[in-house]
Amino acid sequence: MSIDREESLFLTVSEDHRERAYPEYILLMSDPYRKAGGMTAVYEGVILGGGDKLFGLEELNLWLRRHRYAAYNMHVLLPIVHMCLEYTVRRRLEPERPGIPAMAEQAAGQLLESDPLRLRHSSRGWLNIYWLTEQFPRCANEESRRVLKHFTGFEDVLQLFQRLVRDSAACTDARALVEQAVLLYKEVFTKYFAPDHSHDELSVFEISNDDMWEGEYLAPDSEEPPEPDKSDPALNYEKADMAANDVTLSEEAMAAIPEYLAQNFGPSFQTEKALAEIEHTVCVGIHEERRLLFTDGLPESAYEGTTARAGALKACRDANLSMLKGHEDSARQGIRSIEQAFQNALNLKNDPEVYRSDRGVLVNSALWKVGRCEDPQLFHKIFRQDQSTVVVELLIDASGSQSVRQSMVALQSYMFSAALSRIQIPHRVMSYCTYGNYTVLRRFRDYDDKPATDRKILEYRATSNNRDGLALAAAGIDLLKRREDHKIVIVFSDGLPNDMVSGRVRPDVPEKYVGDAAIRDTCFQVRKLRREGVHVIGIFLGDDGELENERMIYGSSFLRIRRAEDFGGSAGKRLSETLLLL
Amino acid sequence: MREDLTNRLNQFKEHHCVDAAVQGRITKPPVDFIGEEILELAVSALLQGENILLCGGKATGKNILAENLAWLFARPVYNISFHVNTDSSTLIGTDTFVGGEVRLRNGPVAQAAVYGGFCILDEINMAKNDAVAVLHSVLDYRRLIDVPGYECIPMHPATRFIATMNYGYAGTRELNEALVSRFTVIRMPTLQAQQLHRLLQTDSPNASDENIDRCIGLFMDLNEKAINGEISTHPVDLRGMITALRLMTDGMRPKDAVAISITNKCFDEYEYQLVQDVVMTRFV
Numbered sequence: 001m002s003i004d005r006e007e008s009l010f011l012t013v014s015e016d017h018r019e020r021a022y023p024e025y026i027l028l029m030s031d032p033y034r035k036a037g038g039m040t041a042v043y044e045g046v047i048l049g050g051g052d053k054l055f056g057l058e059e060l061n062l063w064l065r066r067h068r069y070a071a072y073n074m075h076v077l078l079p080i081v082h083m084c085l086e087y088t089v090r091r092r093l094e095p096e097r098p099g100i101p102a103m104a105e106q107a108a109g110q111l112l113e114s115d116p117l118r119l120r121h122s123s124r125g126w127l128n129i130y131w132l133t134e135q136f137p138r139c140a141n142e143e144s145r146r147v148l149k150h151f152t153g154f155e156d157v158l159q160l161f162q163r164l165v166r167d168s169a170a171c172t173d174a175r176a177l178v179e180q181a182v183l184l185y186k187e188v189f190t191k192y193f194a195p196d197h198s199h200d201e202l203s204v205f206e207i208s209n210d211d212m213w214e215g216e217y218l219a220p221d222s223e224e225p226p227e228p229d230k231s232d233p234a235l236n237y238e239k240a241d242m243a244a245n246d247v248t249l250s251e252e253a254m255a256a257i258p259e260y261l262a263q264n265f266g267p268s269f270q271t272e273k274a275l276a277e278i279e280h281t282v283c284v285g286i287h288e289e290r291r292l293l294f295t296d297g298l299p300e301s302a303y304e305g306t307t308a309r310a311g312a313l314k315a316c317r318d319a320n321l322s323m324l325k326g327h328e329d330s331a332r333q334g335i336r337s338i339e340q341a342f343q344n345a346l347n348l349k350n351d352p353e354v355y356r357s358d359r360g361v362l363v364n365s366a367l368w369k370v371g372r373c374e375d376p377q378l379f380h381k382i383f384r385q386d387q388s389t390v391v392v393e394l395l396i397d398a399s400g401s402q403s404v405r406q407s408m409v410a411l412q413s414y415m416f417s418a419a420l421s422r423i424q425i426p427h428r429v430m431s432y433c434t435y436g437n438y439t440v441l442r443r444f445r446d447y448d449d450k451p452a453t454d455r456k457i458l459e460y461r462a463t464s465n466n467r468d469g470l471a472l473a474a475a476g477i478d479l480l481k482r483r484e485d486h487k488i489v490i491v492f493s494d495g496l497p498n499d500m501v502s503g504r505v506r507p508d509v510p511e512k513y514v515g516d517a518a519i520r521d522t523c524f525q526v527r528k529l530r531r532e533g534v535h536v537i538g539i540f541l542g543d544d545g546e547l548e549n550e551r552m553i554y555g556s557s558f559l560r561i562r563r564a565e566d567f568g569g570s571a572g573k574r575l576s577e578t579l580l581l582l
Numbered sequence: 583m584r585e586d587l588t589n590r591l592n593q594f595k596e597h598h599c600v601d602a603a604v605q606g607r608i609t610k611p612p613v614d615f616i617g618e619e620i621l622e623l624a625v626s627a628l629l630q631g632e633n634i635l636l637c638g639g640k641a642t643g644k645n646i647l648a649e650n651l652a653w654l655f656a657r658p659v660y661n662i663s664f665h666v667n668t669d670s671s672t673l674i675g676t677d678t679f680v681g682g683e684v685r686l687r688n689g690p691v692a693q694a695a696v697y698g699g700f701c702i703l704d705e706i707n708m709a710k711n712d713a714v715a716v717l718h719s720v721l722d723y724r725r726l727i728d729v730p731g732y733e734c735i736p737m738h739p740a741t742r743f744i745a746t747m748n749y750g751y752a753g754t755r756e757l758n759e760a761l762v763s764r765f766t767v768i769r770m771p772t773l774q775a776q777q778l779h780r781l782l783q784t785d786s787p788n789a790s791d792e793n794i795d796r797c798i799g800l801f802m803d804l805n806e807k808a809i810n811g812e813i814s815t816h817p818v819d820l821r822g823m824i825t826a827l828r829l830m831t832d833g834m835r836p837k838d839a840v841a842i843s844i845t846n847k848c849f850d851e852y853e854y855q856l857v858q859d860v861v862m863t864r865f866v
Contacts, residue, residue, distance in 0.1 A: 379679070
């Protein structure tokens with residue numbers, strides 16, 4: 001489970017920490033507020049959590065659905081229910097959570113200031129503004145005061161409105177709350193205020209799972225379709241966020257993926273049973289229904305022949321090999337210097353420190369001092385250092401964005417791995433990328449493989465998307481089974497997790513693996529591993545704009561490099577520092 | 583506590599007088615342990631000559647119970663905090679040179695053996711299993727320490743060992759069977775709101791009920807989050823909560839007191855935000 005601030009507060013305030021999705025109408029009701037971001041979104045977690053605690057969201061959803069069948073305009077009713085729910089939660093939970101009104105005030109300030117819900121654009125929205133300024137007079141600004149002037153002469157209606165909203169705080173169950181909102185709907189909103197036709201659109205509330213409606217989803221899309229950017233094969237975060245709505249693989253394309261993967265990446269090294277177990281453990285939440293492929297790569301025969309595929313594969317490997325050949329001397333030097341850094345760190349970590357002391361292990365050669373010196377210090381006090389063992393996992397992002405520097409990444413990873421082999425630290429090197437529903441983990445060398453296997457890293461190939469969170473979770477399973485005392489994961493990536501080709505679209509799992517959702521999931525997977533005692537180090541090669549998010553994901557165990565050429569040395573340096581801190 | 587246990591406890595104290603040299607090690611713990619049932623379990627086991635292993639999460643009162651037991655039995659306390667480099671010499675002792683000859687300088691375990699002390703082995707699962715193997719003969723029926731080159735040190739009949747461990751911490755290990763079999767194990771339950779209230783009230787008698795309830799509410803929220811894997815156990819810090827309450831009672835703004843005692847201890851930005859949000863709902 002990966003959570004953001006809003007969900008975190010929802011779970012805490014509802015006092016029910018089971019992972020669960022919001023029911024349909026609750027989701028529709030709160031969506032605009034959650035999308036508003038900032039304190040409005042955070043406070044939405046409190047409202048929904050409080051709603052769940054006081055009334056039960058399922059119960060509320062049930063009564064909302066009944067009113068939808070009774071032909072109520074849900075565009076009007078849902079915001080009213082939200083207003084009543086917010087007021088009820090604020091009033092009823094204030095005794096135990098006195099900070100809630102202050103949060104509500106901040107959220108109201110944001111709503112009035114930037115008007116993300118477009119309240120100023122309709123007379124019914126003005127009522128919302130009136131309510132917010134009445135509840136939080138300090139948040140009122142020039143614009144809202146101007147809007148409130150429209151209500152001159154409507155004092156009686158406003159009084160009725162206030163009384164009805166305030167009465168909602170006394171509602172004891174979901175039905176009473178919804179009925180109170182319905183009263184507002186009938187007595188105030190539809191009676192005195194005209195509908196807002198200025199932004200008419202096809203109602204999303206007309207389309208519901210309950211309707212068994214099988215047509216195409218015609219929800220309005222206010223966002224402009226993304227501009228194609230052919231110059232850069234790797235879409236950046238913002239572009240991906242927009243594009244994600246559109247890139248969906250057809251069923252035929254999905255069906256062809258396993259065969260494609262087998263031909264391009266190689267067969268799985270996991271048994272079906274083991275793979276099913278791993279998928280059952282890690283393909284949950286945002287990764288639900290995703291698949292994994294653990295492979296050792298293609299056999300040598302795949303690189304031979306005259307087919308286009310064999311040619312492409314061979315060209316890729318040859319480019320990596322020629323990079324190694326071209327830099328053979330510097331690579332040898334690089335390996336030696338990384339090895340030396342490790343060796344120094346290990347020596348510092350493992351060598352016992354010996355002090356002269358008045359107790360400890362007797363030093364015979366110092367016995368002559370007895371009776372001759374005042375403080376003879378006849379003993380050695382030995383402070384034994386940590387002799388614990390270490391295992392390292394190197395995960396390399398093999399998404400398409402790496403293709404421009406593929407050979408350099410391969411060379412640097414090879415150097416790093418070779419240095420670890422020379423000082424006999426067990427380590428595994430895997431690359432990860434995502435194709436449709438499948439996240440491919442290509443294993444170049446296993447923990448206890450011989451040093452000669454390091455050269456397999458030169459088969460590294462960069463293509464497609466990256467689902468960092470799933471790759472981390474899947475790699476963590478084997479790592480956690482290792483007997484070594486300290487487990488270290490190094491993730492080398494050149495950008496944010498991003499799986500914009502989302503495979504099958506599932507209406508009940510709306511989140512795509514881009515932007516915030518992807519960052520949140522990766523954050524969560526990193527912390528999950530850390531909680532189990534794994535040290536996770538992120539090495540990042542990317543733009544300044546993404547730096548903050550990378551820092552959020554990896555915290556202080558994070559290193560930014562400017563050039564792929566720095567990867568081997570930097571990873572070695574950061575690993576040496578980590579070894580010393582163990 | 584049950585009357586029969588109290589009687590037997592008194593008999594125990596009468597039977598086993600404490601050497602004047604270690605009287606200073608018998609100290610009243612800062613707070614009483616709250617949890618009658620667990621206390622009775624532990625006292626019964628110790629009266630039977632058993633050593634106990636207190637196993638439980640953060641802020642369940644393991645160390646407070648251990649110190650309370652030593653106080654109830656009126657025995658001197660020897661405290662050892664285990665770490666990854668704990669070895670036999672840390673526990674039993676090392677050579678030293680006194681009066682012209684090499685002698686054993688007793689470590690805490692040997693001293694507890696000599697004076698009939700209660701030896702508290704804190705976070706026993708932080709050390710390596712082979713390092714604590716020297717304790718096997720101390721903990722089982724043999725009840726002696728055999729230090730190579732010296733005479734055996736037999737255990738004083740009142741000597742007991744109370745180990746504590748937190749299973750989930752990073753850096754901890756599984757205890758091996760040989761060691762666990764030498765203890766009776768008590769699983770420490772999580773403190774309930776009512777128990778926490780008593781605890782905080784005892785610690786800060788001048789604190790307002792409102793502030794105590796807010797602190798408890800926050801502690802329970804964070805604990806639930808940690809149990810459900812939403813945050814780490816770092817912010818679930820009862821010591822920090824006690825400090826916050828003291829600071830509030832002393833006049834600091836509640837929000838600031840919580841910030842410096844709890845929230846700012848999250849050095850991870852992601853976790854900091856989640857904790858900060860929960861704090862925001864509880865404190866103005």
